[in-house]
Amino acid sequence: MLKKVKLMFLPVLALLSCCAGPPSVEPFITREKAEYGxxxxxxxxxxxxxxxxxxxxMERKPFAAYPSDSLDLGIRxxxxxxxxxxxxxxxxxxEPADSTYSARDYIFSYIDSVKVSEYGRWRLRIQVRNNPESIRGLGIILTYR
Incomplete structure (x- = not known):
């Protein structure tokens, strides 16, 4: 009888482990979908x-140079x-994370341990102030611990 009870709880445990949130969220917005570009x-x-x-x-046309040496961001x-x-x-x-002839990918650490005044749904509006023409979009990596 005890064996049957244990077996009944296995599907429940499996279901609960599937409901845990993802370890990270990595949305990316293309330049075409950015507000005001x-x-x-x-x-x-x-x-x-x-x-x-x-x-x-960052992408470049054949024989063109890559953009300036930095991205200037205003983050609200x-x-x-x-x-x-x-x-x-x-x-x-x-220092790109990956590079080909026509594209370079970059990953930046922004905040190692986010401390907020209140938990819940936060909005980030990130303006690329120097807005190089070669930028294809911007993404964030939110990693839960």
Whole structure:
């Protein structure tokens, strides 16, 4: 009888483990879908300890140069209660994570341990201030711990 009870709980345990959230979320917005061509909007569920990174791809036409040596970002954080603050970040483009003749991919660590005033749905509006023509889009990497 005890064996039958244990076997009945195995499907329930399997179902509960499937309901756990993903270890990371990595949305990417293409340049064509950015607001005004230079502002990327993300909705994030920040309900615990997590880290935040950014990633992008730069492409060039044959024989053309890659863009400037950095990305200048204005990042507006909007809380679940609609308060906001602005952060300014300059990211170096000197070390791509991957590179081909026509494209370079970049991954940047932004915040190792996100500390927020309130948990819930946060919005990030990231404006690429120097907006190089070769940028194909911008993404974030939200890793839950």
């Amino acid at each position: 230079d502002t990327y909007s993300f909705d994030l569920d920040i309900s615990g300890d997590c880290s935040l990174g950014l990633y992008t791809r 954080w909007i809380s679940p209660a609609d308060s906001s603050f602005l952060d300014h970040v300059v990211l170096s483009l000197s």
